[in-house]
Amino acid sequence: xxxxxxxxxxxxxxxxPFEKRALQGVDGTIKTGxxxxxxxxxxxxxxxxxxxxxxxxxPSEGIVQIGDTQITAGTKAKELKAVRxxxxxxxxxxxxxxxxxxxxxxxxxxxxNFGVSKEESRKRAHELIELLGLPPDTAQKSPxxxxxxxxxxVAIAGVLAxxxxxxxxxxxxxxxxxxxxxxxxxxxxxxxxxxxxxxVLVTHSMEDAARYADNIIxxxxxxxxxxxxxxxxxxxxxxxxxxxxxxxxxxxxxxxxEKMIGRPLPVLALTEEDLATALARAASEEGDAxx
Amino acid sequence: xxxxxxxxxxxxxxxxxxxxxxxxxxxxxxxxxxxxEWIxxxxxxxxxxxxxxxxxxxLLxxxxxxxxxxxxxxxxxxxxxxxxxxxxxxxxxxxxFVGSTVQDDVAFALENNGVPFTDMxxxxxxxxxxxxxxxxxxxxxxxxxxxxxxxVAIAGALAxxxELLLMDEATSMLDPQGxxxxxxxxxxxxxxxxxxxxxxxxxxxxxxxxxxxxVMNKGKLLTTGTPTQIFARGDELxxxxxxxxxxxxxxxxxxxxxxxxxxxxxxxEELVNGLWTSHFSK
Ligand SMILES: Nc1ncnc2c1ncn2[C@@H]1O[C@H](COP(=O)(O)OP(=O)(O)O)[C@@H](O)[C@H]1O
Ligand SMILES: Nc1ncnc2c1ncn2[C@@H]1O[C@H](COP(=O)(O)OP(=O)(O)O)[C@@H](O)[C@H]1O
Ligand SMILES: [Mg+2]
Ligand SMILES: [Mg+2]
Numbered sequence: 001x002x003x004x005x006x007x008x009x010x011x012x013x014x015x016x017p018f019e020k021r022a023l024q025g026v027d028g029t030i031k032t033g034x035x036x037x038x039x040x041x042x043x044x045x046x047x048x049x050x051x052x053x054x055x056x057x058x059p060s061e062g063i064v065q066i067g068d069t070q071i072t073a074g075t076k077a078k079e080l081k082a083v084r085x086x087x088x089x090x091x092x093x094x095x096x097x098x099x100x101x102x103x104x105x106x107x108x109x110x111x112x113n114f115g116v117s118k119e120e121s122r123k124r125a126h127e128l129i130e131l132l133g134l135p136p137d138t139a140q141k142s143p144x145x146x147x148x149x150x151x152x153x154v155a156i157a158g159v160l161a162x163x164x165x166x167x168x169x170x171x172x173x174x175x176x177x178x179x180x181x182x183x184x185x186x187x188x189x190x191x192x193x194x195x196x197x198x199x200v201l202v203t204h205s206m207e208d209a210a211r212y213a214d215n216i217i218x219x220x221x222x223x224x225x226x227x228x229x230x231x232x233x234x235x236x237x238x239x240x241x242x243x244x245x246x247x248x249x250x251x252x253x254x255x256x257x258e259k260m261i262g263r264p265l266p267v268l269a270l271t272e273e274d275l276a277t278a279l280a281r282a283a284s285e286e287g288d289a290x291x
Numbered sequence: 292x293x294x295x296x297x298x299x300x301x302x303x304x305x306x307x308x309x310x311x312x313x314x315x316x317x318x319x320x321x322x323x324x325x326x327x328e329w330i331x332x333x334x335x336x337x338x339x340x341x342x343x344x345x346x347x348x349x350l351l352x353x354x355x356x357x358x359x360x361x362x363x364x365x366x367x368x369x370x371x372x373x374x375x376x377x378x379x380x381x382x383x384x385x386x387x388f389v390g391s392t393v394q395d396d397v398a399f400a401l402e403n404n405g406v407p408f409t410d411m412x413x414x415x416x417x418x419x420x421x422x423x424x425x426x427x428x429x430x431x432x433x434x435x436x437x438x439x440x441x442x443v444a445i446a447g448a449l450a451x452x453x454e455l456l457l458m459d460e461a462t463s464m465l466d467p468q469g470x471x472x473x474x475x476x477x478x479x480x481x482x483x484x485x486x487x488x489x490x491x492x493x494x495x496x497x498x499x500x501x502x503x504x505x506v507m508n509k510g511k512l513l514t515t516g517t518p519t520q521i522f523a524r525g526d527e528l529x530x531x532x533x534x535x536x537x538x539x540x541x542x543x544x545x546x547x548x549x550x551x552x553x554x555x556x557x558x559x560e561e562l563v564n565g566l567w568t569s570h571f572s573k
Pocket of ligand 3 (some may be wrong): 046047048436437
């Protein structure tokens with residue numbers, strides 16, 4: 001399901017003294033099957049933009065096209081329900097929205113709300129508990145008796161339960177410890193591939209954007225200011241810096257090394273593994289040259 | 292002369308639940324913090340870091356042991372006097388806002404501490420400027436984005452001109468630049484005013500900047516030491532769910548690929564120097 005944004009604008013508290021413009025003239029394309037990262041300074045409009053991707057907010061101006069559905073300021077609430085079924089959002093700190101007595105019931109809530117039978121919903125809940133690497137006896141536990149990382153997995157399962165084809169993630173690893181972060185990011189990467197998802201990730205981690213995404217959109221003061229592959233975006237350090245953003249640590253270190261050895265490394269090192277490979281190669285070439 | 296600002300002396304704490312007392316969230320912890328130190332507390336989710344923070348400001352009291360702040364045993368009686376000399380930023384700033392605008396919110400704590408009005412205005416402006424939120428004086432705190440809320444919460448703590456600043460994952464929702472800015476502001480205050488900082492964080496690069504690191508694991512203090520001492524035990528850290536600083540990860544990958552490298556490389560500078568001497572300076 002392709003998503004496109006055409007000159008999308010949004011203001012909070014329209015026609016009140018507190019009106020606050022959050023988006024202006026935002027353009028962008030998210031292709032079916034792509035993994036898109038949205039990066040930008042705090043307050044640049046990332047979360048507001050995400051809420052447009054499943055009709056939680058309607059644009060004040062412009063068009064949000066999700067598959068065959070066009071959403072504009074005038075779109076009726078009824079038409080948005082279908083969109084919500086296809087686009088699942090995992091909000092910041094999703095575990096704050098858990099509320100049922102058991103994990104199973106919490107995961108079943110979404111699909112049942114969309115008219116899936118109780119039996120089928122329960123079956124999905126159990127499949128998801130397994131898929132997300134939670135112990136099987138989690139099903140009958142209270143979500144509030146779980147650890148932070150486990151609670152977050154349950155909340156994510158609740159979104160996956162109605163089988164969205166687009167998965168939208170708003171800083172999904174905030175507050176998790178390093179191991180928890182890595183596990184959750186690897187999980188999304190696996191789901192993206194195995195379930196043929198279109199994934200949209202808002203992140204402050206340039207390292208995660210570089211490692212996992214194939215498409216990046218940069219937001220600044222409510223505008224979309226850059227779009228392209230990680231290679232393109234992180235290869236343009238100067239423009240990024242003008243939006244208050246940096247490059248991944250691997251690229252930073254690559255630049256320092258390039259300065260030291262007086263020549264560029266052949267590819268942009270998007271991950272520490274890329275960097276280690278490039279460094280090992282450069283060192284062995286150096287050895288050959290001196291041999 | 293070293294001057295103690297805070298100490299934990301064999302502190303244990305358990306939360307009460309409906310089914311009775313649960314496992315110890317804090318289990319026999321002792322350590323001391325000296326004036327002007329920057330302490331980073333790291334540990335997996337649920338290791339007891341926030342509980343420790345709550346014990347330090349008297350939101351909770353230990354079942355066993357003593358918490359001493361400014362060389363006084365923390366108690367109901369001296370709680371407010373002691374708290375007025377501390378600034379704290381909680382994990383979730385939402386629960387911390389009381390004012391209806393950003394500036395009211397920052398002013399509120401000052402008013403509570405009896406800061407005169409004329410002084411208050413200057414301090415509110417200064418502290419909001421320090422975290423780059425000057426344009427948001429009249430905004431409602433609840434309508435800010437997550438990272439903006441964290442900045443306001445930090446401004447509120449700084450405005451108090453505390454002797455001890457306690458931060459519980461205070462920069463977790465900030466972009467990398469924002470995080471660097473906050474760290475720079477706090478470092479500057481530390482140098483200029485001798486501020487003591489206790490910062491709970493998952494950011495290993497931030498922990499690398501601390502004078503000392505306290506590692507928590509399952510309610511216990513696993514170890515404490517300088518960043519060099521702590522990260523020398525990399526495998527142990529990984530085993531309890533923590534990470535290594537970036538330069539160390541690259542350094543390890545290089546060794547795994549069979550490259551010869553001398554010494555340990557905790558920072559990027561050390562790694563670059565190591566590479567140069569071992570491979571490129573010929
Ligand atoms: N409910 C709201 N009411 C008023 N303004 C808001 C609201 N939510 C966000 N904003 C403002 O809109 C802008 C964009 O916010 P947001 O989309 O949350 O940014 P990001 O996710 O990039 O940090 C910010 O300036 C923020 O203060
Ligand atoms: N209010 C509470 N009631 C009961 N148990 C709690 C409460 N707060 C924390 N805990 C438990 O205490 C332990 C330590 O939690 P916490 O101090 O929040 O850890 P951290 O901040 O390191 O993630 C965890 O097992 C957690 O589940
Ligand atoms: Mg946001
Ligand atoms: Mg905590």
